[in-house]
Amino acid sequence: MPALDALVGQFAAQANTLCVGISVDSKHSHHHWAYDLGGVSFPLLSDFQPRGAVAAKYGVYLEQAGITDRATVLIDSEGIVRHASTVGVSGKRNIDELLALAVKLNRLEDFTPPRPRGALAPDATLYVREGCRFCQSVKKAVHSLKLGDAITVRDIEKDPAAREALAAFGGEVKVPALVQHGKVQHESSDIIRTLAELYVLT
Amino acid sequence: MIAEGTPAPDFTLESQFGTRFHLADHKGRHSVLLLFYPLDWTPT
Structure with a gap:
């Protein structure tokens, strides 16, 4: 995730793509783990109640182990799955390849790039x-x-x-x-x- | 695994910051990359 965190801005700017992580952990686990990793600024979602329900909808929940496969799904701006793959639980994702794919699939001129909603007050x-x-x-x-x-x-x-x-x-x-x-x-x-x-x- | 070319099932989940992420909110705006991973405290 830290390597990915550095690239989230590139996914947004070059590929008009918002990145989110999903596992069956609680939001508290996500919060502390993200910090220990050096900080993760994109959403880590908690697929927790019921456990793995969203992963199951995408066919990537490993029911016996009670965990999620290391799968990647790219959804286009019309809500259609354009890419779905897995590297297996102990595999390693190729983030550069995914970025290239996201760039290829996007038509930047049509869309609104992901961006922050606002900023803190100057006196914050x-x-x-x-x-x-x-x-x-x-x-x-x-x-x-x-x-x-x-x-x-x-x-x-x-x-x-x-x-x-x-x-x-x-x-x-x-x-x-x-x-x-x-x-x-x-x-x-x-x-x-x-x-x-x-x-x-x- | 879900087939390419099919509509992505909608969902709403909570983030590590306590904010809610609703997939449908992003439709018509940009692409979304879902990075599923087995567990926190493991490589990603």
């Missing part, structure tokens, strides 16, 4: 503290989405001015907190969704 600040599990989770998403330059991160324990700044917005001083346009958002899962809704290609 994320307040965190060391040792807070939910802060860590949000920081992982910031890393995966490569938002290091788009958001200021302040630690309210190491930086008393940061605590004061957060307190000035009113309410209880708790982290993680995302501030945009002077408004505070708290729940880590809500903050992560807010960031992704702006920056994941769609």
